[in-house]
Amino acid sequence: xxxxxEREPQDWQRRLQVLEDxxxxxxxxxxxxxxxxxxxxxxxxxxxxxxxxxxxxRQIATFCDREGYQLAGIFSDTATPSDMRLRPGLAxxxxxxxxxxxxxxxxxxxxxxxxxxxxFEVLAxxxxxxxxxxxxxxxxxxxxxxxxxxxxxxxxxxxMGSPRNSGEPKEKPNGTTEDxxxxxxx
Numbered sequence: 001x002x003x004x005x006e007r008e009p010q011d012w013q014r015r016l017q018v019l020e021d022x023x024x025x026x027x028x029x030x031x032x033x034x035x036x037x038x039x040x041x042x043x044x045x046x047x048x049x050x051x052x053x054x055x056x057x058r059q060i061a062t063f064c065d066r067e068g069y070q071l072a073g074i075f076s077d078t079a080t081p082s083d084m085r086l087r088p089g090l091a092x093x094x095x096x097x098x099x100x101x102x103x104x105x106x107x108x109x110x111x112x113x114x115x116x117x118x119x120f121e122v123l124a125x126x127x128x129x130x131x132x133x134x135x136x137x138x139x140x141x142x143x144x145x146x147x148x149x150x151x152x153x154x155x156x157x158x159x160m161g162s163p164r165n166s167g168e169p170k171e172k173p174n175g176t177t178e179d180x181x182x183x184x185x186x
Contacts, residue, residue, distance in 0.1 A: 037103040039064060039135070041074035042093050044112045048079050056108050063106055063137045071106075072096070082115045085122060097130040104133040 041060035045052055057074055064071040073096070077089040096102055105127060107113070114120045127134060 036068055036070035038072050038101045039069045039104040039106050040072055040093055040096055040102065041106045042090065042112060043074060043076040043108065044080050044082075044087070044089070045076070045078050046081060053078060056112075059108050059137055060106050063135075067135075069104065069106070072102075082111070083119050085119060087123075090123060094126055094130070097127055097132045102130070102132055104135055106135045106137065108136070109138050110136050 041057070041064075043053060043056045043060070045056070053076060056076075060074055061071055063069075075089040075093040077084075077087040080087055093105065097105065110120060113123045124134065
């Protein structure tokens with residue numbers, strides 16, 4: 001009787017080949033990666049929190065893996081107020097959106113552009129003109145398949161499927177409601 005350490009080299013080679021075949025059976029080769037739609041990510045934070053930035057980066061990467069996108073890079077603007085329109089990260093994103101292989105932009109939520117509807121429209125329109133699709137992780141619905149909100153800042157939550165700052169009363173666990181129409185989101 002032979003112990004596992006005393007197996008013949010052919011047994012080890014055969015076992016190794018079986019393990020390699022199982023491991024790499026569904027893996028994409030570098031040539032196959034070019035078959036996936038190419039997207040970029042964008043993050044805007046109002047603070048310098050490294051942990052928050054990393055969390056958003058992981059959300060974008062996970063979304064791309066799950067949905068079958070090739071994530072080429074993530075642009076970010078940190079410590080940037082929601083109403084600021086001149087953003088270096090967004091300018092870089094706009095440049096790569098003009099490249100022929102770019103198919104989309106992934107954001108954690110519409111609010112990474114802005115909480116203000118007018119600023120949101122000003123920042124999103126140039127990206128949409130390049131032909132890319134905007135994907136928001138919390139809804140998963142491309143903006144190009146929805147009507148852009150055009151009425152008041154309160155409609156951004158309704159149009160994008162977010163209950164946050166939607167202006168509608170929110171039901172509390174005890175059955176009462178809380179009017180959020182005049183509250184600024186945190």
